[in-house]
Amino acid sequence: MASVQLLRCFIDGQWVETDRRFSNVNPVNGEVFAQVCEADAATVQRAIQAANRACSGPWKKFSAVERAAALRRIADGIEQRFEAFVQAEVMDTGRPVHQARSLDVARGIANFRTFADLITTASGDMFESAAPDGAKVINYVTRKPLGTIGIISPWNLPLLLLTWKVAPALAMGNCVVVKPSEETPSSATLLAEVIQEAGLPHGVFNLVHGFGPDSAGQYLSTSPDIDAITFTGESRTGTTIMKAAAEGVKEVSFELGGKNAAVVFADADFDAAITGVMRSSFTNSGQVCLCSERVYVERPIFDRFVKELKRRTERLVVGYPDTKDVDMGPLVSLQHRDKVLSYYQLAKDEGATVVAGGGVPVFGDERDMGAYVQPTILTGLPDTARCMREEIFGPICHISPFDTEEEVIRRTNDSAYGLACSIWTTHLSRAHRVASQIQTGIVWVNTWFTRDLRTPFGGAKLSGLGREGGRYSLDFYSEISTICIKL
Numbered sequence: 001m002a003s004v005q006l007l008r009c010f011i012d013g014q015w016v017e018t019d020r021r022f023s024n025v026n027p028v029n030g031e032v033f034a035q036v037c038e039a040d041a042a043t044v045q046r047a048i049q050a051a052n053r054a055c056s057g058p059w060k061k062f063s064a065v066e067r068a069a070a071l072r073r074i075a076d077g078i079e080q081r082f083e084a085f086v087q088a089e090v091m092d093t094g095r096p097v098h099q100a101r102s103l104d105v106a107r108g109i110a111n112f113r114t115f116a117d118l119i120t121t122a123s124g125d126m127f128e129s130a131a132p133d134g135a136k137v138i139n140y141v142t143r144k145p146l147g148t149i150g151i152i153s154p155w156n157l158p159l160l161l162l163t164w165k166v167a168p169a170l171a172m173g174n175c176v177v178v179k180p181s182e183e184t185p186s187s188a189t190l191l192a193e194v195i196q197e198a199g200l201p202h203g204v205f206n207l208v209h210g211f212g213p214d215s216a217g218q219y220l221s222t223s224p225d226i227d228a229i230t231f232t233g234e235s236r237t238g239t240t241i242m243k244a245a246a247e248g249v250k251e252v253s254f255e256l257g258g259k260n261a262a263v264v265f266a267d268a269d270f271d272a273a274i275t276g277v278m279r280s281s282f283t284n285s286g287q288v289c290l291c292s293e294r295v296y297v298e299r300p301i302f303d304r305f306v307k308e309l310k311r312r313t314e315r316l317v318v319g320y321p322d323t324k325d326v327d328m329g330p331l332v333s334l335q336h337r338d339k340v341l342s343y344y345q346l347a348k349d350e351g352a353t354v355v356a357g358g359g360v361p362v363f364g365d366e367r368d369m370g371a372y373v374q375p376t377i378l379t380g381l382p383d384t385a386r387c388m389r390e391e392i393f394g395p396i397c398h399i400s401p402f403d404t405e406e407e408v409i410r411r412t413n414d415s416a417y418g419l420a421c422s423i424w425t426t427h428l429s430r431a432h433r434v435a436s437q438i439q440t441g442i443v444w445v446n447t448w449f450t451r452d453l454r455t456p457f458g459g460a461k462l463s464g465l466g467r468e469g470g471r472y473s474l475d476f477y478s479e480i481s482t483i484c485i486k487l
């Protein structure tokens with residue numbers, strides 16, 4: 001068993017211990033491996049005040065080039081402690097080590113470098129016009145920092161999603177108070193160490209640990225002293241935070257839940273589609289907001305597709321995160337496993353046919369105390385079933401047949417969510433035609449999860465509000481103002 005660490009808050013450049021602690025549990029075997037200092041209301045307020053002071057301190061004088069250099073030092077710092085970050089992500093979540101290396105930590109570094117590049121190359125609008133007396137007028141658009149940003153993040157891709165917001169917020173000259181998920185406090189704590197070593201002025205980056213309601217998340221999001229909130233998590237939580245933000249008319253950016261579809265046409269490259277749907281359904285044990293829980297397959301290839309997906313799913317290696325060739329680790333927690341298993345049961349109650357999985361794997365060792373579930377494929381549910389409409393957030397997909405393009409567009413869009421969709425086809429016109437009618441923030445054709453960090457990212461309907469990524473992040477994390485000068 002790993003020794004029990006103490007994870008502290010980081011406020012105004014100092015490590016802060018609090019009296020209330022909660023346990024950080026390894027989902028592989030249920031063992032406690034760290035204690036985490038929970039921030040009470042006064043501690044969160046201290047962090048916010050530190051950030052507010054830092055907004056008007058030396059940080060304010062940093063030029064874009066200097067802020068970009070600070071971001072690059074942070075990226076370098078993560079890179080130098082690459083394996084420590086990998087270990088932190090793996091201990092908190094149980095994800096495969098190879099995934100933590102190739103995705104989570106790699107993207108954490110890329111987020112800082114991308115926004116360092118963007119901030120030094122960003123240009124602004126400039127318009128020339130005339131005043132009523134005919135004199136020439138120039139108008140140019142500037143971006144100022146918003147101030148103190150509250151950043152609240154989830155557990156599913158802890159470092160990736162946190163840095164996706166911290167990097168642009170700092171790039172635009174803001175100060176931040178971050179509240180990572182209570183399930184995954186480790187990589188955020190390491191990030192605070194890296195930021196401390198990178199020499200940012202005290203108070204620019206503050207970290208508070210804790211839960212949501214009646215804890216650090218609520219204290220942060222309801223504080224009148226922050227200037228904006230950016231949140232990634234469940235749609236329900238987004239609603240609660242939005243109500244709190246409404247009070248002070250605060251800017252909000254929300255990246256919320258999904259119930260995404262994969263659409264496979266009969267003309268698709270069959271192997272590519274199978275490989276793509278395996279990834280989009282089971283990556284990170286299905287705990288990615290972009291995962292496809294609804295798969296629609298054109299009827300002529302439906303039976304063959306189900307048979308092959310079953311064969312490939314039953315060969316997935318579920319096990320220890322550091323096992324060679326492991327495909328899936330556990331879910332993030334026993335509590336989340338119970339939620340996912342309740343949907344496995346609900347699917348059966350709703351009349352689904354279980355094609356693969358549907359239960360928990362038995363290992364005969366300590367992993368039986370962990371949060372493992374089997375990757376699961378279902379068929380036979382109507383689109384009205386709860387399992388077809390609610391986000392499950394586990395390694396599960398339901399496959400339905402369809403007959404026409406119009407039908408599958410309608411069924412894909414028949415969802416309260418609108419985050420992502422992947423289409424598998426070799427028909428060029430169809431790809432464009434269908435993609436343009438799907439009501440989601442992103443549509444992939446013949447790929448899944450591929451992201452250019454300069455493109456806008458976000459969701460329609462219950463899946464979010466606003467867009468981040470590239471200049472869209474620069475827009476959100478700044479107060480845009482126009483300066484109009486009569487010459």
Ligand code: NAD
Nearest residue numbers: 153154155180181211212217218233234237255256257289
């Ligand atoms: P969650 O909403 O339960 O928690 C997210 C964060 O909010 C945590 O830090 C939590 O402590 C905090 N929180 C909870 N209640 C709060 C409250 N009342 N006030 C303030 N803070 C509160 O979400 P989760 O279970 O951690 O994450 C999974 C969800 O995140 C899924 O719905 C998934 O689809 C979504 N997600 C969306 C995206 C996206 O980009 N759209 C990305 C990743 C995850």
